[in-house]
Amino acid sequence: MSGRAFAVAAVVVIAGGLLVAGLGLNQYYYFAAYVVLQYVVLATAWNILGGYTGYVNFGTPAFFALGAYTAVVLIKWLKAPLLAQLVAGAVVAGLLGLAIGYLTLRLRGVFFSIATLALTVVLQTMFVNWEYTGGARGISLARPATAPFYGSYVQFVFAVMVILAVLAVATAWCIERSWIGRGFAAIRDNEEAAECMGVPTLRLKLLATTVSGMLMGLAGAPFPFYITFVEPASVFDLNYAVNSLAMPMIGGTTTWVGPVIGAVLLGSAQQIATVTISSELNLLLVGVILVAFVILAPEGIVGLVRRLSRRDPA
């Protein structure tokens, strides 16, 4: 996709999203779409680190939750508007990404994964014990009675998520197209060779963890106003880790489209499954799909399509 085509597509998606938000449809569709879009952001963010550089982050919940709790603090402390929450959530989560990257990225990739796992536990314990944000009990937040631009807050939050999703995907797109993206790919393919070919691997990895963390924080920041009730167990949910990893895997990790396809497919499938079949089967499905894809289609749907289209003309 050329730069112009992408820019046009981005504008069309945002305009379409804002329009849909204004339609005042059935609220359910906004809620459902919000969740799917939130996964577009998370999957894309995960993929910038996991897919492009090959470092598996299990700590999505930590970054997501940090974004959400930053927003909680701002709401409680300053009654700050959503925009401020978004910026602050992204900054704080980005800093966490930088810090954890600095701590562990000199090590082999698996150690980083394990460190992110540990990070989630430590951070969750901190928030469980921090009374200001409600501690283990959680905190109820009243959102403003009226939303800017749209009548209802649900529509407004949906519109914001549309913009965030486009922002995240555009970030991934830019990275992929630039020398940074090629540097990431070199790191993923062979870190030692990349370093010897002049790629400043540590600095690029830190960039990846920071950007990835920022986007995850961004996804979490509107959560308090979306749900109006935040408690540690729900924002530190392992499911965020699973989904943000499974979605790019299913879609394909090497391009920006992969996570989007994965998030839309798996995210919608889960939304539909929640209201149709039992959730146990839903979980089982995720497991089976994950195993099937990683064995049979290791490059995801994008790779599958590519392989098929290459075969056809021949």
Next chain:
Amino acid sequence: MSAEVFLDVQSVTKRFGGFAALNGVSLSVRRGERFGLIGPNGSGKTTLINCVSGTLRADGGRIVFGDQDITTLPAHRRTRLGIARSFQIPKPFMSMTVVDNLLIPLEYAAGGHGAAAMDEAMSILRLMGLDAKARVRSGALTQIEMRKLELARAMAARPKLLVSDEAMAGLSSNEVDDILAILFRLNETGITVIMIEHIMRAVMRFSERIAVLDAGEKIAEGGPDQILADKRVEKAYLGE
């Protein structure tokens, strides 16, 4: 003579746990020289090269390149200064095409970009006889092609010092000659070359000077004839 010294390795030591892979090795390579490094398996050749290229950090001693102490510099900085290497076991960027493999050092180490970088990459590939494979994913190359790609990629970093780590293992004698010819040509353009090789014929033909490592220590240094005559070298290779 010392003015000519381009790479100066001063009593470098590297330990893995209790095992000393390098034990106070010193050697100096002159600007524009063709330098051979040989030794039996496990003698520390690759470790030494790793310390020079920055993949490993020396535990003791100093490494000076040009007029700069690079002992603690990270590898990518050394590449930018002009040290490029190939790997004994090819480590191509598997997911990229062959030409993209070359664009990485061109962009990151040599400061090239855009169409000019692409042209340069293609001309290197032509030199190596890989131009037909430019758009092929590097993972799909044969072993021999991968070895050539290793060298091509190192060249794309526009090195002043090229370290070729067993680039010829497994090649036919014709191919060895091809590679040698390429290395000679590179050397003529002013690039210093360190060659690590098991194929004695090639090393002897190529090198102006040769150093021999055994069990982490330098046991001999000199011209090819000197080395062939050296008793200690013979013992190291053939055993008691």
Next chain:
Amino acid sequence: MMWTWTRSRTCAVLAVIAALVFGAWPASAQEPIKIGFGMALTGGLAAGGKSCVIAMQLWADDVNKKGGLLGRKVQLVYYDDQTKGATVPGIYSKLLDVDKVHFVVSGYGTNLIAPAMPIVMERKLVFPALFGLANNEKHNYPGYFQIMPAGPRPALDWTNTFLEVAIRQTPKAQTIAIVGADAEYPHNAIAGMRENVKKAGLKVVYDSFYPPTTVDFTPIARAIKALNPDIVFVASYPPDTAGMVLAAHEVGLRPKLFGGGMVGLQFAALLTKLGPKLNGIVNYDFWVPEPTLKFPGIDEFLKRYQAQAAKEGVDPLGHYLPPWAYSYVQVLGQAIEGTKSLDQQKVAEYIRSKEHDTIVGKVKFGGNGEWAQSRVLQVQFQGIDSGDIAQFHKPGKRVVLWPEKFKSGNIIYPYEKALK
């Protein structure tokens, strides 16, 4: 319960006649009254959630057998909230906007009720709720009705019953240790307990939380034992409840009064495995098979529930949650019948103003939607000699000490005496 009998029977008869008259047209020519909710069918609270659905389905069957509500069948529409608050807004807007349910009731648990509150309040719906602690404290929403009998000041009343028991004993307790899990319910309960303790003039010698992932509880039990408190109050979830009870035995923790707020000692899974180690523990409960709590319909309900539960692998006793899950929709049904209306405001007004007969007894709500008066029971485990499940169906094993009105036996005090 009784008064619906005759009415329902009339309705049923009418429905049958109508069916005969209109031949091919079924009696439910009118679409059913739909009641929607999210419920934890997977995740942490799934064991409870599943048993609730069984109970609520039994209620719907009961109602439909008698001809439904206002002559219309009742249909439950529910989705799995996965014990995740994040799913709740989506589920309730789906229920209301897509499925067009007539009424919504809450899922099980404080954290799953909270995210539904904004939607319910925005649309001014009547909202019977199931086992949430102080969900309405901030909102004070008039359509909220909590079936769990914590009382008008939930967190305070809940734990106060334990102290009510404590202060009536001699020798009088002076010191107390408070311990609980780092999670929603224990934090709420302990916050209430701290206030009550202050009022009762007890001295707190230990006050700490442990992470829910704790494996070994003996260090905690030992640290408490070292301080030798008269009372040990524990607010815990099932896995740590088991851990604390076992650890208390292993380190020989012998306060005068032990228990209070342990979740899990109401379920067969823990009761049968802990068996005799339960003796002497005084713990909260909401319903136990004591003669003082034999409300009309409860025995028959439990029999049917237990038959179902065996098939679905959920709590085979069903004393804790299921009767309440049945009752909160029972109250809603009675209000619909009572007002002959599907109007949210009228139904809410009816629930607020009337006293309701349910299988858990008479229910009267106060101004904030909580029970007008707390009916948290404190029961003591007595005379348990094995892990046999049959004994827990019978009275005398979990003796009601408090409140007076339902008292079914005397406490064995101090705790140590019950261990022999």
Next chain:
Amino acid sequence: MVSLDLLLNALAAGLLLGGFYAAVSLGISMAFGLLDIVNIAHPVFVILGSYAAYIMNARFGFDPILTGVLFTPVFYVLGVVLYRIYYASFERKGAESLRGLVFFFGVLFIVEVSLLLAFGVDYRMVEARYIGESIHIGPVGLAYRLLVPFVVGVMLTGALYWFLARTFYGRAVQAVAQDAFALRLMGANPFKVKSIAFGLAIATAALAGALLIMIGPVEPALNREYIGRVFAVAVLGGMGSISGTLVAALLLGVAESLTATFSGPSWSVAVSFAVLLLALAVRPAGLFGR
């Protein structure tokens, strides 16, 4: 408040807990440390072991340890099969460990949900005479419920240590960890050696699961709480060092127990993870790295 009595007991309880942690972590130490297979699903196999112990206990009244021993061959076979799938799909193709990691993530869910579907969500416990009893040595009280897992955990560690150090295949496993070339010199087939090692790693889960359900109630999703802990132990122990694993597990157990006793238990679990993060930052080779 810090009495000697309490301190001794906290230390003892921590050691016991550590012995249990060792049993749970050994499988990871072998798979991750020696074979470089990031089996994040290991804890779910431990839970599988717990359910085996539960069924045999509930149906036939078997002691959980007995079940654990009886089921090790079954789990061994399971491990070998799993390794074959892993090998055929990833290792043979030289795919990066990321994909293997995701594979095991999927396995984790499949096993967990299968358990959910088969046994429901209720907590399960076992009965044994010694559960809830304790033995007193001087001022120190030891709960059998934790003493038995400690003893079994230490014995298991010893057995594995002996296997790795003294048997042909054990040495082959260690060789495979360092150098596939050396292994070929030994005349052993790396595939066979690795499947034996991975089979053993999973086999330890049968016993560890029995220990787990002895200590407290178990439900299928419980495995997630152990993922972090076992990797913490394996990494601290120096990746694949069996004795290191035991020492790290004991350390972690003691750290948890001491925080629980003296500074309030709220932070006890986080403490072990903080230790891990610190170790990764300061001494990545683990406390006892080679």
